Structure formats: C-alpha cells, structure tokens
Amino acid sequence: MGDTNLDDDETLTAYHEAGHAVVGYALGGRIERVQLGGEADDDLPERFGDCLVNWGRVSSECSWQRQCELMTILAGPVAEMIYRGERLHPAHYGPWQGDWQQAWMHCPPVKDDRSRTLILEKMIVELHQRLSDDQCWAAIAAVADELLAHEYLDEEQLSGALEFWVG
Template structure:
C-alpha cells in the first residue's frame, strides 16, 4: 500500500526556554527531541482520530526529497477506516496537530519548526478561501478546532504515551499508535 502524505518537522526548531520542562523527562533526551516527539505524536493522534491508517511515526532525523532536513515524520497510508465528511479539513487538522501538540509541551507555538506543515495548510486553504481575509479566518477556525480536539483527556493521554514511546524507540509502527490511542480512549471513557 502506498503512502499518501507525510506530516512532520522540516526545520530545526527553537528549543523551549529554561523555565519549561518536559512533562516526563527521560535521561538523555533533549528538550528539542522531546518537542519533536510530541509534534509527531500530535499528527498521529489526530490522524487516527479522523480514521486514517498510520504506517509509522519516527523522530529520526532525515533528508527531504528536495533538500533540507526534517526532524521526524508521520507516514499515513492511503485510505481510511471511516468516511470523511471533508477530506481537506481532515488534512488541515492533521497538519496543524503537530504544532498544537508540541505547544502543549513547550508552552508556545513553534512556527519555524512547523514551517512545512504551515505551508501545506496555506496551500490547502487557498482552494477554499477566495480572499486573504477569508484565508486568515479559515486558518484561525481550523487551528481552534485542532486545539479543541487535542484538548480531550484521552487524546492528551494518547499523545503522551506515543511521545514517550518515540523517545524510547525513535520509530514506532502504526499498529502501536492505534493500540496506544485505543487504550487511552478506554481509560478516559
């Protein structure tokens, strides 16, 4: 099965200030590595909650096809387990979820770290917004919706578990992501 879209970091991000500390610090993990784990966990949790199938999630550094580096990525398979009401909206929510999840850890958005995701969001929203004002309004609504969805206790728990496992193993399978997501859903229902 082919990979549909990759969501993840494209540039080296700003590290959080010394006053912020990770939710669960692990020995040997830097704040930027932990932030990357939360970023990728956010993409994965949003994707699974919207019915997408995950191939794998990693925080291993790598190169992009057209140059540049990325700190991690979430590979999503083609297809979905449930029908989407609006595929474009789902794609935007998944793209924004990395930055939103990371901000739960660092306390602020890292626009530089989510640069590729934000460019993809802008490209997608241009197909819906006729003017720049509509574009800004739509982006603001999508960001608020992403924050709302990821503020659910079960989603927060799933992101934390997935981020912890990424810090431990660097790469995890889509099956492990689904397992952690469903386990968090059961614990918080």
C-alpha cells in the same frame, strides 16, 4: 503540561509528531509510521520528525477529507504548543513553517489570503480545545513516550496505544 526540559528538541518533536498521529488516527487515517528525525527526499527537506498518514484513496472534491488532512497537519504544532504552554503562530515560528505551508496548500480555495489565514487559525483554536481534553492529551503523551523510547514506530507498534486511547 510537559514535565521534562522544554529545551529538549527530541521531546518537543515527539509531542509534535504524536499530535499528527493521534489526530490522523482519530479522523480515520492509517498511521503507517511516526519517527524522530527525517532525511531529505524528493518531497520534503530534512526534518526533526515525520508522521506518515495514509488516507486511502484521496479525492480533492471531498471537503470532509480535506478538513481531516488539514486538522492532522495542524495537530503537530498544536500538540507542541500545549506541551510548551505557549501559543505560537505556525506561520511565524520557524520549526512549524513547513506544517503551515502544507496546510496552506491543502486549504480550500478562498477569495483572499486573509480568508485562508482565518480558516486555518479557526482550526488551530478548535484543535487546541480538543487536544487539551484529558483523554486526548493522554493519547498524545503515550505516543510521545513510545516515540522517545524507540525513535521509530510502525503501524503495528502504534496500534496498541492508539486503539487503547482513541478506540
């Protein structure tokens, strides 16, 4: 679906982070910022991009909230998959392994690793279908374009594009 050079890491990162932002917003999160690049800190290593989603008060007991977080985490790799036009597995593709590990940790406890993998893979398939929808893809592309133009978008800068496309 993309029309720029697929080897452009900045463009891939912009679509990746836009996927997190659009899905997080659509599921009720407040997107505080999204950016290209991200320095290492106490919680995260140096990274290509960053999207900070505020879910408000978090309850580990709420399965709906957990599902929203999981879908938002996996939306980045899925948006990038769609842009690339190839399905790579986040557990095996280096740049997405951090997303996979984060999703793995947020996944509800299940009896074995195979069951957990199947839950996450099912979410990836569902996200791929939803993000491929023209309206959703337009929202992701709009956020990615803004991110490429400015490299950093705060909540106020994001609100216009997100409200227009996602409502």
